[in-house]
Amino acid sequence: MSAPSSYRPPTEQDRQLVDGVWRERKHGIEPPKQETDMTKAMLAQGRMSPQKVGVDLKMQKAMLLKQMALLDDRCAATHKILGKKTRDRRASKLLAQAHAHLPRSSLSKQGQRVIEKPVALPKRPPVRRTTPSITPNPDVLIHKLKRTAKTVNAQKIQNRTRPHKGPCSGVFRKQKVEETVFPTRYERGELPCAIEHGACHNTLSWACPLLQLDYEHYLPIFLDGIRCTDARYKFVARQGFDEMIEEAKGFPDCVLPVVPALIKPIRLALATHDPDIVVAGLNALQKVVLSNYGVGEAMVPFYRQLLQPMNLFYTKRQNIGDQIFYGQRKGTDLGTAVLETLELLEKTGGPNAFVNIKSYVPVYESCMQ
Known part of the structure; x- marks a missing residue:
């Protein structure tokens, strides 16, 4: 279709007007009747080509789709961060409730975890040895938790008085004898x-x-x-x-x-x-x-x-x-x-x-x- 004889190229003002109209239609807002009438008048007078209007509309549509995809990605990332913060907040509350019954220790630094005090083992009476030995020995008290210093010292003295192993005689060791003169000959x-x-x-x-x-x-x-x-x-x-x-x-x-x-x-x-x-x-x-x-x-x-x-x-x-x-x-x-x-x-x-x-x-x- 050929353009009419009274056709002139569209100005920047005309393009901005068309962009605004289609942007409002994309988001479900009907443009004012005045702008619609003006667009129809420009097309009727030949001031704007229908082909040009179609190309511009396609470009605007592609740009709008890209912007919407970018906004969707940003929204997903924002929801992910908010969900993580919510879970951390709930976990800290549950941990505080779990340790609420424990006695607070005097911690100098904040943020340290509460450490339970070691539970003292009950004291047990010494057990007498009942198995017979080869040589008659006095009754020995066996402590299961720790050994007395007397027993440790006796073992050290026994280790010190143990005879040391003597050196090997080396009877099978290689011996040095006089060298032979065969290589010289x-x-x-x-x-x-x-x-x-x-x-x-x-x-x-x-x-x-x-x-x-x-x-x-x-x-x-x-x-x-x-x-x-x-x-x-x-x-x-x-x-x-x-x-x-x-x-x-x-x-x-x-x-x-x-x-x-x-x-x-x-x-x-x-x-x-x-x-x-x-x-x-x-x-x-x-x-x-x-x-x-x-x-x-x-x-x-x-x-x-x-x-x-x-x-x-x-x-x-x-x-x-x-x-x-x-x-x-x-x-x-x-x-x-x-x-x-x-x-x-x-x-x-x-x-x-x-x-x-x-x-x-x-x-x-x-x-x-």
Whole structure:
């Protein structure tokens, strides 16, 4: 619909007039007849477009809806606050009524809660002991609520006069012995072997055949090196000794002359009280005895130096109940290694071996009977 030729744009006064009319209609108030007639006159004269009037009315309607939603939210929040204040007021009144029967205490500060006085327990007469005791004692009065000072002092005196537990002897503690010179000899290149590193395990590479070596010189050196704790020197010493003893089987002339020189390294290894070194020394002694015929009998005069540490560790075993101790399978159990060594010395030492072993290890029983 096209606007009439006499159309002019509405002024600000016209818009305010229309807004007032529709605001009053929204709240249920009928506008005055004069304003209604004026609006109709403006539309009839073409001073206001019907389309413009419709757009303005829609905008006013949307604004009114938003304002009404905001007012509803504010009213809900106000009712919530008022309800909370009312509940708090009622709760304080109920609490005051509940504590009204309690006596007021002299509280210096206001707002503190009333604390009830502790109720005194009734006094009970002492109860005499009726159960018989082992030794005749006078009647003792047992107070259930508190103990007398006399009983407390007697207990303190008894605790002070109790004997203190003495210090441990440390018989199984690791001992300090003279250091071995095996690492120094290996670093100087005095040994005819070297470590050959492999993918799975390491081996020893010898400079010459083992039977061509001087056993009286090299065998005590390798046996003295079993006390090393460094992994490299420990492997060289123990592996070198095992290979030399294994190669000397069937050649008693290589081992029998060296027996007196092997006693001191074995005795020092047993004197360390280190389980790993002690087991290594016992294994070395077993291999020496089994290397050739007659070596066990040659060891009998030296039982005095070797069997005293064995007597100490004869009963040294792991007690873990019904669990499995894999040290027996691996050969690292100290008591088992001592027992096996003593039985081997008795079997290879001849007729006088058991008598000498029994004199130094009294709890040992013969395995030959």
